[in-house]
Amino acid sequence: MTVYLSRRYGFAASHRLHSPALSEARNREIYGKCNNPNGHGHNYEVELTVRSAVDPVTGLAVDLATLDGLAETHILKPFRYRNLNEEIDVFRLAVPTTENMAAEVDRRLRAAWPETFPADGPRLEKVRIWETERNICEV
Amino acid sequence: MIISKKVEFSASHICRSEHLSDEDNERLYGAASNPLGHGHNYIVEVAVSGDPEPVTGMILDLKHLKDILEERVLSVYDHRLLNREVAPFDRVVPTVENIAIDIWNRLEPHIDPTGRARLWSVRVHETNDLFVEYRGEK
Numbered sequence: 001m002t003v004y005l006s007r008r009y010g011f012a013a014s015h016r017l018h019s020p021a022l023s024e025a026r027n028r029e030i031y032g033k034c035n036n037p038n039g040h041g042h043n044y045e046v047e048l049t050v051r052s053a054v055d056p057v058t059g060l061a062v063d064l065a066t067l068d069g070l071a072e073t074h075i076l077k078p079f080r081y082r083n084l085n086e087e088i089d090v091f092r093l094a095v096p097t098t099e100n101m102a103a104e105v106d107r108r109l110r111a112a113w114p115e116t117f118p119a120d121g122p123r124l125e126k127v128r129i130w131e132t133e134r135n136i137c138e139v
Numbered sequence: 140m141i142i143s144k145k146v147e148f149s150a151s152h153i154c155r156s157e158h159l160s161d162e163d164n165e166r167l168y169g170a171a172s173n174p175l176g177h178g179h180n181y182i183v184e185v186a187v188s189g190d191p192e193p194v195t196g197m198i199l200d201l202k203h204l205k206d207i208l209e210e211r212v213l214s215v216y217d218h219r220l221l222n223r224e225v226a227p228f229d230r231v232v233p234t235v236e237n238i239a240i241d242i243w244n245r246l247e248p249h250i251d252p253t254g255r256a257r258l259w260s261v262r263v264h265e266t267n268d269l270f271v272e273y274r275g276e277k
Contacts, residue, residue: 002276003236008268054240057158058167059232061271065169 004125005061006049007068011076014041015084015096039083045130046075046105052122062122070116074108098137102129106139141259142198143186146208148217150225151178152233168232176220182264183212183242189256199256211245235265239273247275 016039017031027035034040048071052061082088084096094100106127113124128138153176154168164172171177185208189198219225221233231237243261250258264270 001236001240001273003239004272004274005236006270006272054234054236056231057156059154059156059234059237060167061236063167064269065166 001054002051003054003061004049004051005122006047007064007071008045008047009068009071009076010043010045011080012041012043013079013082013084014039015091016040017095017097018085019095039085042131044079044101046071047126047128047130048109048124049126049128050122051125062117066116067122070109070112074112075105098129098131098135101131102127102137102139105129140191140198141186141188142201143184144201144204144208145182145184146205146213147180147182148213149178149180150216150219150221151176152221152228153177154232154234156232176222179265181216181238182270183208184260184262184264185242185246186259186262187250187256188259189251192255199251204250207246207249211249212242215245235263235269235271236273238265239263239271243273243275 016036017034018027018037019030022030048067050062050067054061078088084091084101086092088096088104090104091100094104106124109124109127126138128136130136152171153174154171155164155174159167185204187199187204191198215225221228221238223229225233225241227241228237239261242263243258246261247258250256258275260272260274262270262272
């Protein structure tokens with residue numbers, strides 16, 4: 001039996017939406033108050049969906065301690081209480097929009113996945129990230 | 140089209156396998172392996188797929204869905220100790236994975252006698268940060 005297990009995590013961080021490729025005026029126009037030079041923050045939520053067969057003995061699709069450890073090491077610990085633009089390398093260049101955050105979370109997890117789970121084990125199906133309750137991106 | 144209905148039940152369970160050592164049970168299930176049990180307020184989302192019937196505009200009579208959820212799931216699961224009172228959990232560990240699969244198995248044959256609608260997925264939320272969806276994949 002194959003199921004989709006989803007686990008949700010949270011972290012708080014600050015960011016500023018600003019592209020050096022655009023003029024100050026254009027940045028203000030596109031990003032609005034998110035372009036405030038002093039930055040601002042969010043309580044982000046990250047939902048990971050894993051596709052896996054259910055082990056007939058344990059009844060488990062994925063070892064939650066392993067999944068939680070992966071999320072903690074690669075996402076939560078590096079991002080928690082950070083200024084994303086200043087402290088996360090990729091966001092020195094890319095604008096830390098919800099879209100780029102979701103792509104970066106997905107990239108980090110996929111990079112660490114093979115050393116964490118066996119090749120025939122759980123597969124990362126989907127990453128969803130909530131910047132606010134009303135702003136959600138899915139990869 | 141897919142239409143979903145959400146219901147809740149409360150139940151207790153013990154996540155331990157008799158095939159595993161005490162040490163393995165504690166490592167795998169953590170606090171949920173407490174032999175005295177603990178409980179959750181489960182939320183179940185049932186999704187049904189099909190084309191709306193042209194006259195009624197409905198994929199499925201939601202009253203029928205509500206009735207079979209009550210009869211086949213809620214009346215069986217609600218305020219029970221799953222390991223002792225709900226088969227197959229005398230044999231399989233009542234993890235949220237196995238609960239989603241069992242609810243699918245209970246509902247699937249009864250979803251729609253006319254065959255217009257079919258069960259698409261069963262999603263069971265055990266806590267705010269953990270849910271499992273089963274789509275009938277073997």
